[in-house]
Amino acid sequence: MTRSDRFKEKFEFFADALMPGPYQCFLCDEEDMIGDDGLCDDCRAKLKYYPNPTCLAPLDDITVGLQYSENIGSAVMRFKKSGQKEYAGFFTQYLSVPKEWQADILVPVPMHPVRKWMRGFNHTELLAAYLSSAVNIPYSTRLLFKTRNSAEQKTIKDPAVRRRNIRGSFTCDPRVKGLRIVLVDDVFTTGATVYECAKVLKRAGASKVYLSAVTSPAH
Numbered sequence: 001m002t003r004s005d006r007f008k009e010k011f012e013f014f015a016d017a018l019m020p021g022p023y024q025c026f027l028c029d030e031e032d033m034i035g036d037d038g039l040c041d042d043c044r045a046k047l048k049y050y051p052n053p054t055c056l057a058p059l060d061d062i063t064v065g066l067q068y069s070e071n072i073g074s075a076v077m078r079f080k081k082s083g084q085k086e087y088a089g090f091f092t093q094y095l096s097v098p099k100e101w102q103a104d105i106l107v108p109v110p111m112h113p114v115r116k117w118m119r120g121f122n123h124t125e126l127l128a129a130y131l132s133s134a135v136n137i138p139y140s141t142r143l144l145f146k147t148r149n150s151a152e153q154k155t156i157k158d159p160a161v162r163r164r165n166i167r168g169s170f171t172c173d174p175r176v177k178g179l180r181i182v183l184v185d186d187v188f189t190t191g192a193t194v195y196e197c198a199k200v201l202k203r204a205g206a207s208k209v210y211l212s213a214v215t216s217p218a219h
């Protein structure tokens, strides 16, 4: 192998490493007809937007982007469990913060530090960071904390047990007083977690607590 062959081989390696791979649909891995939204025509046609979610106190209002489906569920798993961080940008396009909320700050639903350390990142922090630059509202990970490492909500079916499991798991900074806060989450299921977050924030004097979530199964 000549010196120039070796150079070429090296260069090609770098070219391959730097070139983005073929674009794939975020939901089915199809490589054809991918739009700016990261979806193929088929998946886009099947996508269902979420109807008006029901909001109960202490939350003041909720927006949910997509109706939950098997495809969406496995995309969420790729994002939070397999650490495919490119899903943050994909999911953020389905998060919204209505103007009338007059939100002061976005707050990701916190993860216990031990779990975050084990997983390497908190996916809701990434969503909040992306959403923050999309809607031009700051976000903070220093206002709400998960201080008790409760069992994962997903593993519990009974809503009453879910509520008990999460009770007393969060604390917040007194600086939340008077703020209009938007909680950012991926999946809104029974809401036990976000209602508990809202309760803690309201007790500390937050003036409004909203939720912006990517997806939710039909309620």
Ligand SMILES: [Zn+2]
Pocket: 025, 026, 027, 028, 029, 030, 039, 040, 041, 042, 043, 044
């Ligand atoms: Zn697709």
